[in-house]
Amino acid sequence: xxxxxxxxxxxxxxxxxxxxxxxxxxxxxxxxxxxxxxxxxxxxxxxxxxxxxxxxxxxxxxxxxxxxxxxxxxxxxxxxxxxxxxxxxxxxxxxxxxxxxxxxxxxxxxxxxxxxxxxxxxxxxxxxxxxxxxxxxxxxxxxxxxxxxxxxxxxxxxxxxxxxxxxxxxxxxxxxxxxxxxxxxxxxxxxxxxxxxxxxxxxxxxxxxxxxxxxxxxxxxxxxxxxxxxxxxxxxxxxxxxxxxxxxxxxxxxxxxxxxxxxxxxxxxxxxxxxxxxxxxxxxxxxxxxxxxxxxxxxxxxxxxxxxxxxxxxxxxxxxxxxxxxxxxxxxxxxxxxxxxxxxxxxxxxxxxxxxxxxxxxxxxxxxxxxxxxxxxxxxxxxxxxxxxxxxxxxxxxxxxxxxxxxxxxxxxxxxxxxxxxxxxxxxxxxxxxxxxxxx
Numbered sequence: 001x002x003x004x005x006x007x008x009x010x011x012x013x014x015x016x017x018x019x020x021x022x023x024x025x026x027x028x029x030x031x032x033x034x035x036x037x038x039x040x041x042x043x044x045x046x047x048x049x050x051x052x053x054x055x056x057x058x059x060x061x062x063x064x065x066x067x068x069x070x071x072x073x074x075x076x077x078x079x080x081x082x083x084x085x086x087x088x089x090x091x092x093x094x095x096x097x098x099x100x101x102x103x104x105x106x107x108x109x110x111x112x113x114x115x116x117x118x119x120x121x122x123x124x125x126x127x128x129x130x131x132x133x134x135x136x137x138x139x140x141x142x143x144x145x146x147x148x149x150x151x152x153x154x155x156x157x158x159x160x161x162x163x164x165x166x167x168x169x170x171x172x173x174x175x176x177x178x179x180x181x182x183x184x185x186x187x188x189x190x191x192x193x194x195x196x197x198x199x200x201x202x203x204x205x206x207x208x209x210x211x212x213x214x215x216x217x218x219x220x221x222x223x224x225x226x227x228x229x230x231x232x233x234x235x236x237x238x239x240x241x242x243x244x245x246x247x248x249x250x251x252x253x254x255x256x257x258x259x260x261x262x263x264x265x266x267x268x269x270x271x272x273x274x275x276x277x278x279x280x281x282x283x284x285x286x287x288x289x290x291x292x293x294x295x296x297x298x299x300x301x302x303x304x305x306x307x308x309x310x311x312x313x314x315x316x317x318x319x320x321x322x323x324x325x326x327x328x329x330x331x332x333x334x335x336x337x338x339x340x341x342x343x344x345x346x347x348x349x350x351x352x353x354x355x356x357x358x359x360x361x362x363x364x365x366x367x368x369x370x371x372x373x374x375x376x377x378x379x380x381x382x383x384x385x386x387x388x389x390x391x392x393x394x395x396x397x398x399x400x401x402x403x404x405x406x407x408x409x410x411x412x413x414x415x416x417x418x419x420x421x422x423x424x425x426x427x428x429x430x431x432x433x434x435x436x437x438x439x440x
Contacts, residue, residue, distance in 0.1 A: 026326025028202035040090035064335020069291035082284030112240035117250035118292030125285035141370035146392035148364025158353030181208040181354025311359025380431030392420030
């Protein structure tokens with residue numbers, strides 16, 4: 001008579017353990033994206049000389065909207081949601097254009113441009129999704145490779161201290177903490193088993209942060225200065241206003257984020273083994289469009305799929321959406337509780353840099369694995385991949401090479417991921433056309 005009860009109790013314990021593990025994995029996703037996301041409101045807020053109150057709102061509600069945007073992508077509906085384990089955050093490509101619009105026209109025009117760009121993405125989602133046929137493995141492999149390898153320098157910059165122009169950049173203490181983070185992650189991957197191995201990145205960040213704290217790298221000032229509670233407010237900085245030039249600029253930026261998101265979608269498709277259809281992509285783009293509209297209404301930012309979390313997914317080996325649901329709800333909670341959310345901002349830059357190098361390297365290798373499936377005895381494929389990746393890396397290292405071109409062109413061409421994508425698509429079309437004609 002007691003056996004069924006024992007089985008039920010055992011099942012409940014297993015279920016609780018599984019949920020706890022998903023929660024911890026979700027927290028790992030949160031830490032992977034948190035710093036990169038908080039950076040966007042900090043940069044824009046500082047550039048536009050926001051007050052402490054304004055900055056507090058901007059950061060906390062931005063985090064809250066990241067949770068909303070992530071949920072829009074996780075849940076598949078007839079209209080929105082790609083249904084892959086994705087995390088959404090601020091589109092870093094939008095920083096410079098938004099600073100320019102905000103300083104020249106005012107912040108209300110900045111939010112009007114964000115809303116217009118979101119509507120634009122929503123409306124062209126169907127057309128853009130049909131371009132899927134232009135993304136064979138030679139294109140997606142090149143794109144995913146460049147997404148990973150162009151972000152590695154960002155990790156190295158953080159490992160060195162955060163600012164390459166700072167006098168303390170490359171200080172031995174920074175290097176020690178950064179490489180210690182890498183070493184901890186690698187050791188847990190080498191000797192860890194099961195769940196412990198899957199949270200190697202999280203353990204590396206936490207342990208290295210504690211070590212950095214003993215060296216005086218952590219200040220609790222951001223926590224003490226943050227508010228306890230904050231709620232989203234429509235039009236906090238004012239009712240959005242619209243300017244044609246500003247709207248066109250942000251629409252162009254949104255095209256770059258759609259291209260980058262496409263690469264991330266295909267990377268996740270390869271990892272999870274789920275084939276994407278044009279309808280899947282359409283729902284994914286629409287979700288990002290709605291997220292951008294909400295960002296404009298609540299005076300935050302446009303949102304796009306974060307490539308950082310592809311590395312987390314690859315490292316953990318957990319390919320379900322459940323941990324990301326926890327990450328999304330944690331983002332909502334942290335957005336409402338700025339003092340708690342500020343805890344994640346005190347992680348030292350060298351720690352984040354060490355973790356980023358591992359994660360971004362994994363994303364780059366994921367692209368190489370896709371390229372491994374490509375027939376490189378065909379010289380056309382070889383040229384398509386080599387030229388596209390070369391252009392992407394070159395633009396990433398020297399984005400100011402286009403400084404004399406009109407601003408509209410600079411917005412597109414100073415992004416290595418976009419340059420690689422456009423180059424790979426065009427070269428693939430060119431060579432495929434020639435080969436098709438030769439075959440006839």
